[in-house]
Amino acid sequence: MKLVAESGSITFESGSDSACGIESGGDILLEARGSDNDLIINGNLVSSGGHITLDAGRDVDLNATLMTSDDGTVVVLSGGDTEIDDSIVTIDGDVLIKSTGSITQTASITSATGDVGLVSVGNIDQDANGDITTGGDVLIEAGGDWTMSGD
DSSP, rough: EEEEEEEEEEEEEEOOTTTEOOOOOOOOEEOOSSTTOOEEESSOEEEESSEEEEEEOOEEESOOEEEOOTOEEEEEEESSSSEESOEESSSSEEEEEESSSSSSEOOOEEEEESSSEEEESSEEETTTTTOOEEEOOEEEEESSOEEOOOO
16 A cells, blocks of 8 residues: 655544554555655554555654564654654564654554664654564664653
8 A cells, every 4th residue: 555645744544433544465655745744644554464664754743553564664754753652563574763853752662573773863752651672673863862751
């Protein structure tokens, strides 16, 4: 499933009769091109046989779960800020969150065996619920401050 907006932001809602916004046996790509365009995710995205990529010219606001099975990866790219307010889960896949602004993580990122990377030109802020659990490696790279709030 691929949805690309050449101009304008994308707000994704799951709908009133669906517990899962998109459930795909392959890759999921949501892309909002242009420096003024955002991705706002309010419905779960589940890929049972592929990868999930979110790519925004400006901000990404994740308010619903991203989940892949097997070795499916999750990649979130933003030309501005990224807010992770719901969980990201992979089985054996890697997770990369890359932002030219700041990253705020208030929900968990989990990969059983994959690697997890948070790369930001700005600050990275993780609150008490912003845990990273993985059997692989973790990369945290902040051009500004890296703040972890405790319980």
